[in-house]
Structures are given as structure tokens and as C-alpha cells.
Amino acid sequence: MNYISKVSYFVLTKSIGLYINALSYVFPEKSSKLAYKYFTEPREGRLNRNTIPNILKEAEHEVLQHENETIQTYLWKGNDNKILLVHGWESNASRWELMIPQLRKSGSTVIALDGPAQGLSSGTEFNIPQYAKFVDALIQKFQPQYMIGHSMGGATCLYYQFKYNNPLLQKMVILGAPSEFEILLRNYKKTISLNNRAFQLLKKRFTERFQISPSDFSGKRFASNFNLKGLIAHDVDDDVVAFNEGRQIAEAWKTAQFVETRGLGHSMHDEHLYQKIYAFLFEE
Structure with a gap:
């Protein structure tokens, strides 16, 4: 700007x-x-159906109906290990273009969605409870064992598991997410x-x-009763969400590990971090 x-x-x-x-x-x-x-109301993150990024062109597309909204989904087929990717504010499923090839090396099926009012999904409003409903619609359909969320998508993952308490989820990765x-x-x-x-x-x-109430809407509170394994990564140089928020989530989540990064900012795109995520999901 x-x-x-x-x-x-x-x-x-x-x-x-x-x-x-x-x-x-x-x-x-x-x-x-x-x-x-x-x-x-997001100002950015919409996609044009005729000019979508190449990574999304490689996926199978399906539109799900949920209440009065449509949810754009993307599927990169693999084996029975399934990973759901949940992007953040003013973004869309293409934000995962660097991570998806790394995850697919495991042979896993990778699933992504466009959040409310973003990408090719419908709506004009983005909020975490609505986004969690979108996530639940995909989980009911695809039944993934793993979920990865970035920023507000990470916050949505935390709220989702608190709200729905899904026993099918085994591991969750949270990147640069706000807590409070x-x-x-x-x-x-x-x-x-x-x-x-x-x-x-x-x-x-x-x-x-x-x-x-807003004061009760807290990632660290949501995570405090989780039993599934978690990996929380947050960058010291994040200028969008304070580093301490990620640390607080990790401290409250007893079965999670915390990864501190430097120089990645809020985007959290990094080959070394992808390797840690891969090891957490598939090698532990």
C-alpha cells in the first residue's frame, strides 16, 4: 500500500x-x-471462477449446500489419511499452495475450503461460528483425522473442536492464530x-x-480441555497476531507442543516448518 x-x-x-x-x-x-x-465483511479474498490459481485447478471441486450458503471445496485425492486445511481472514484455499505439495508426499488426501464470503463460497460476512459450521459440513462429509488452520482459520479450528468435540480428529496444527x-x-x-x-x-x-460474550471467546480456554494432539506454531515477528497469544494457547493445551519461529511474519510459509508439521502428522 x-x-x-x-x-x-x-x-x-x-x-x-x-x-x-x-x-x-x-x-x-x-x-x-x-x-x-x-x-x-472481508475486503479481500474473493476468487474469480475463470482465473483461479493453478493449485486449485489441480483439485476436484465440489460445492456443498449449508443452510442458505454455498461452500466451495477442493479435494486432492490420496489415501485414507485425510487432512482438512482452514485458511484465515481475507484469504481463500489458495493460501495453502506451498504446503499442499509437501502434505501430498505422504500420500494423504488433502481437503480445503473457501471460508464464508471468501474465495468462491457465498456470503458477505465472515465470523468464526459461521466458519465453524462450514468446517463441520466438510468434516461430516470427508471425516478427516487431521486439521490445519492459519490465523482466523486456526481460531476457527479451536472453536470448532470446543463446540463440536469431534472424536474423529486425532491431530490439529494451529499457525499464527489469535487466542482472545x-x-x-x-x-x-x-x-x-x-x-x-x-x-x-x-x-x-x-x-x-x-x-x-467476547471475553469468553478464548482460544486458550477452548484448548484447555482438548485431548487430541496439537502443534501450535507462532512467529516472534508476527505483526498481525501477537506472539504471546500463540504461547498462551500452547500453555493451556496440555497435549500440544509449541514451535517458535523467527522471520516468517504472519504468513508462516517456510520449508523447515512444513517439515516439522509433516513429522508431527505422519512420523510421531
């Missing part, structure tokens, strides 16, 4: 915040609805300069919509 774009984005976000703040005093319902919309939803909300509050009134209205909307 160049300087002019950065300035324009700053002005736009602050203007939106000012508008939402003003609405909070006269139209509180509209204020919380608008604040929620800007928090949950409250931190995500507070970062959003700071970014668009929400006042306390508008912020409390937003938190109330989340609580009512998902029947869980």
Missing part, C-alpha cells in the same frame, strides 16, 4: 468511526449493526476510533448473536 493509499484508508476508517459514534447516541441499533458489518477475541475487538475499536458507547453496543451485538 503506497503513501496516498495509506492516508486515504486512514481517513476513511476514522470517518466511519466518527459516523458510528454519532449514531450510537441517536440510533444505537443502527450503530451496532454498522460497526458489526465493517468488522465482519476481546483483543481483536479492541484492536478494531482503536483502528476506527470507536467511542466506549459504540464499542459496548458492538460487544452486546456479538453476545446476542453468538450466545457467548
